[in-house]
Amino acid sequence: MRRYSAFAIAREALRYHTGWGRAWGAPAPKKHYDVVIVGAGGHGLATAYYLGKNHGITDVAIIEKGWLGGGNTGRNTTIIRSNYLQDPSAAIYEKARSLYETMSQDLNYNVMFSPRGVMMLAQTEHEKRGYLRTAHANALQGVKTEFITPDRVREIAPIINIDGPRYPVLGALWQARAGTARHDAVAWGYARACSDMGMDIIQTCEVTGVTREGGKVTGVETSKGHIGCNKLGIVVAGHSGQLAEMAGFRLPIEAVALQAYVSEPIKPALDCVIMANTVHGYLSQSDKGEMVIGGGADNHNNFTQRGSFSHIEETTRALIETFPMLSRLKMLRQWGGIVDMTGDRSPILSKTPVDGIFINCGWGTGGFKAIPGSGWGFAELMAKGHSPLTEAFGLERFREGRFIDESVAAGVAH
Amino acid sequence: MLKFTCPYCGIEASETELAAGGEAHLKRYGPGSSEQDFEGYLFLRKNPKGVHLERWRHVMGCGKWFLAARHTATLEVFGTYSAQTHEPPAEIIENIRAKFPEWQA
Numbered sequence: 418m419r420r421y422s423a424f425a426i427a428r429e430a431l432r433y434h435t436g437w438g439r440a441w442g443a444p445a446p447k448k449h450y451d452v453v454i455v456g457a458g459g460h461g462l463a464t465a466y467y468l469g470k471n472h473g474i475t476d477v478a479i480i481e482k483g484w485l486g487g488g489n490t491g492r493n494t495t496i497i498r499s500n501y502l503q504d505p506s507a508a509i510y511e512k513a514r515s516l517y518e519t520m521s522q523d524l525n526y527n528v529m530f531s532p533r534g535v536m537m538l539a540q541t542e543h544e545k546r547g548y549l550r551t552a553h554a555n556a557l558q559g560v561k562t563e564f565i566t567p568d569r570v571r572e573i574a575p576i577i578n579i580d581g582p583r584y585p586v587l588g589a590l591w592q593a594r595a596g597t598a599r600h601d602a603v604a605w606g607y608a609r610a611c612s613d614m615g616m617d618i619i620q621t622c623e624v625t626g627v628t629r630e631g632g633k634v635t636g637v638e639t640s641k642g643h644i645g646c647n648k649l650g651i652v653v654a655g656h657s658g659q660l661a662e663m664a665g666f667r668l669p670i671e672a673v674a675l676q677a678y679v680s681e682p683i684k685p686a687l688d689c690v691i692m693a694n695t696v697h698g699y700l701s702q703s704d705k706g707e708m709v710i711g712g713g714a715d716n717h718n719n720f721t722q723r724g725s726f727s728h729i730e731e732t733t734r735a736l737i738e739t740f741p742m743l744s745r746l747k748m749l750r751q752w753g754g755i756v757d758m759t760g761d762r763s764p765i766l767s768k769t770p771v772d773g774i775f776i777n778c779g780w781g782t783g784g785f786k787a788i789p790g791s792g793w794g795f796a797e798l799m800a801k802g803h804s805p806l807t808e809a810f811g812l813e814r815f816r817e818g819r820f821i822d823e824s825v826a827a828g829v830a831h
Numbered sequence: 832m833l834k835f836t837c838p839y840c841g842i843e844a845s846e847t848e849l850a851a852g853g854e855a856h857l858k859r860y861g862p863g864s865s866e867q868d869f870e871g872y873l874f875l876r877k878n879p880k881g882v883h884l885e886r887w888r889h890v891m892g893c894g895k896w897f898l899a900a901r902h903t904a905t906l907e908v909f910g911t912y913s914a915q916t917h918e919p920p921a922e923i924i925e926n927i928r929a930k931f932p933e934w935q936a
Contacts (some may be wrong), residue, residue: 656880658878658879658880659880667871667875668875668878669870669874669875669876670876670878671853671876671878672878672880672903716850716851717833717846717851717885717901718851718853718854718878718879718883718885718903719903719906720880720903720904721903721904721905721906725832725833725846726832727832727845727846727847759874760873760874815870815873815874816866816867816869816870817866
């Protein structure tokens with residue numbers, strides 16, 4: 418792999434950019450791999466990357482039905498934060514956030530991580546108490562957050578209507594080292610690094626079945642033929658239930674559509690990420706100047722990758738009250754993704770009833786921020802059979818009643 | 832926009848007038864049941880990419896729960912029916928099978 422650098426740009430500038438190679442290969446699948454990962458989104462690619470980097474396992478294929486990073490990895494609002502209430506969540510999300518800080522250097526690929534700060538507005542007394550509690554929990558977990566006053570909120574983000582009659586801003590949970598990154602670049606950077614380690618990324622290859630023998634996985638049937646493996650990692654977000662069905666077990670997952678939209682580009686007006694969970698909306702400004710807006714998920718099972726118009730209306734209505742200047746903007750485009758929701762709104766990183774099959778799913782509305790931490794922990798789980806990061810996120814927790822309940826703590830929006 | 836006809840008041844209501852209530856025809860388990868049964872009842876759902884029998888509540892109307900058959904990938908609605916039943920009525924099944932002959936409840 419040719420390293421990207423300022424020198425490389427200068428060199429290529431002098432020879433008409435003829436020397437840039439492909440960032441990753443497009444091989445035909447081999448008959449057998451040590452590990453097969455289904456799903457070349459952020460989580461799948463990160464898993465493969467850390468399998469190679471931390472555990473020396475490079476006989477890996479990453480199979481993708483569509484194109485690389487074309488699912489939720491390319492459909493989120495790119496928010497990265499780790500201010501969670503429960504200890505296992507804080508641990509894995511903080512691991513992810515800290516890995517994002519050095520990702521560009523690590524992958525030699527600019528993921529444009531921007532630690533611009535994430536502000537979660539408290540707009541009711543109840544929410545204020547909740548965030549004070551989270552701030553205290555974060556202090557104990559070693560996650561740097563603070564609860565800030567409305568005056569400080571106004572200072573950081575002047576476009577907020579602090580005294581809005583219905584939902585005045587009573588303060589905010591502020592994580593200064595949280596922020597955003599370019600989501601496509603995260604997938605591309607991992608893919609390039611995986612390909613460089615000799616792993617095969619096989620796109621437009623749909624898994625149609627999982628083959629087993631004596632309770633152990635032997636491979637997957639795909640649209641490009643049978644691919645054998647010793648271990649199988651399922652990392653497919655919205656379609657986890659379908660893959661689990663092929664492998665012969667059930668998941669506590671329901672798929673719903675979550676959507677986002679962006680405005681026309683405007684001059685810089687907001688240099689942090691703001692989440693307003695009481696009114697179901699969150700907002701940041703991209704480097705191009707578009708206001709990136711996300712809202713609540715549809716509440717019915719949905720595989721359409723569209724999302725309903727009523728949620729756009731609801732989100733817009735809510736945000737305009739807190740950010741009046743948004744009412745003057747034209748919206749540019751809208752899209753949706755299928756998110757996999759669990760009963761406690763926490764992910765599943767786990768062994769499964771089938772020997773050799775591991776599953777990483779249930780990230781729901783907040784998977785992007787967790788990509789490196791999830792890959793790190795899941796790779797360790799697949800390589801060694803256990804990982805301190807994923808220990809609490811086992812599939813058996815639903816049967817045993819050991820929930821990691823973030824549905825109240827983290828709110829609906831991520 | 833997703834629309835259902837409420838089988839109680841007969842009004843064609845859009846999704847903003849309704850609240851989704853998840854999978855229909857769940858078998859309920861009470862005290863003394865096994866952990867597996869409770870896990871199934873509380874958390875494990877069919878979640879099909881296909882025809883889904885589900886509960887809806889006419890929140891902004893008559894307030895009653897009813898059941899519906901809907902395709903989760905096309906959002907086509909095959910009909911709505913009373914919640915006071917353990918299985919979909921024959922005409923709903925007919926509507927579904929007209930399009931998906933292989934479909935099983």
